[in-house]
Amino acid sequence: MTRASSTRDLLPADLAMGTVMLKVGDMKVMTDYYQRALGLEVVAEQDGGLYFGRLGRPLVHLAPAPGLHLPGRGEAGLFHTALLFEDQASLAATVATAAQYEPRSFTGSADHLVSEAFYFTDPEGNGIELYWDRPRSNWSWNGTDVVMDSLALPPQRYLEQHLTEQSLEGQRQTSAGVGHVHLQVGDVQTARDFYVGTLGFEKTAGWHGQALFVSAGRYHHHMAMNVWNSRGAGPRKDTLGLGEVLIEVPSGDDVGALADRLKVAGVPSHHTGAELRFEDPWRNRIRVAVH
Numbered sequence: 001m002t003r004a005s006s007t008r009d010l011l012p013a014d015l016a017m018g019t020v021m022l023k024v025g026d027m028k029v030m031t032d033y034y035q036r037a038l039g040l041e042v043v044a045e046q047d048g049g050l051y052f053g054r055l056g057r058p059l060v061h062l063a064p065a066p067g068l069h070l071p072g073r074g075e076a077g078l079f080h081t082a083l084l085f086e087d088q089a090s091l092a093a094t095v096a097t098a099a100q101y102e103p104r105s106f107t108g109s110a111d112h113l114v115s116e117a118f119y120f121t122d123p124e125g126n127g128i129e130l131y132w133d134r135p136r137s138n139w140s141w142n143g144t145d146v147v148m149d150s151l152a153l154p155p156q157r158y159l160e161q162h163l164t165e166q167s168l169e170g171q172r173q174t175s176a177g178v179g180h181v182h183l184q185v186g187d188v189q190t191a192r193d194f195y196v197g198t199l200g201f202e203k204t205a206g207w208h209g210q211a212l213f214v215s216a217g218r219y220h221h222h223m224a225m226n227v228w229n230s231r232g233a234g235p236r237k238d239t240l241g242l243g244e245v246l247i248e249v250p251s252g253d254d255v256g257a258l259a260d261r262l263k264v265a266g267v268p269s270h271h272t273g274a275e276l277r278f279e280d281p282w283r284n285r286i287r288v289a290v291h
Contacts, residue, residue: 009257011247012250013218015217015249016177016178017177017178017180017222017245017246018178018246018291019061020244021049021060021061021242021245022078022124023240023243024064025065027064029124030062030123031062033122037102038098040054040059040172041172043058044058053176059083061244065243068239070240071236071240075184076283076284077236079127079183079224079226080127080181080182081127081178081181083130083131083179084176085130085174086174086176089167090132090176091131091132092163092167093170093171093174095130102123105120106118106119109154110153111150111151113148113149113151114220115134115220116134116158126242127182129180145203145205181224183245183280184229185225185233185280185282186231188206188209188226191280191281195212195223196212196214201215201222202214204219204221210228211224212225236283245286245287246289248288249291255276255289262278274289275289276288
């Protein structure tokens, strides 16, 4: 098999995760959280919804959805949106403001070997990860699997080591991106069949049959799926929470190639040329568009 044919069915190595859309019940409370706790700014408005980001780059889209209910704990949907910071001081600044805004929203922290991560929950129960990547040269690989772990990362000590007055004052002037999106699904094998077998991500790690990590271009993961709270979950109802995951690719050819793969797999999709919309087996909405 030639190199060209072996990579034809993979997503492009230089894809990026784009804006995560959340359906929101209380726009006032959620807007306050994303601005004050996470240090994000309104970078665009559309149809009553607000796009929050850094330096003009949208990261999270809050879309008003009055009348919808919160999802049940065991349902499929969002596990967390992971915001990636470019250095430890920038990460520490946002961890500090999030913890100060609502200490009870902090749910944990971990050294994952490839990254340092802190976990929070927004006022409507959407998970948020704030993290910094170690340099790729420091990552270890076991064949095609990246070596990750969950080691202790004491938050107070981290802030003492990395938080500076300068990083706090300049919080909104530093960049951030959506590093990865982690979903709750009903079973891992179905997730692997869809995200690896059909979409063209590559598996980078598993977790005792309970979680799957996938990426393009040997990143540690652009997406993940787990069954920790949602084993056996069926397709989602229309609820508050995750509205859409955006994946950005370099060219229309990449969108077209994926559209072809979805068609062959019998996955319904809407293809406009520049973008492609479809749902995973749990009705999590995915949009793939040219960056």
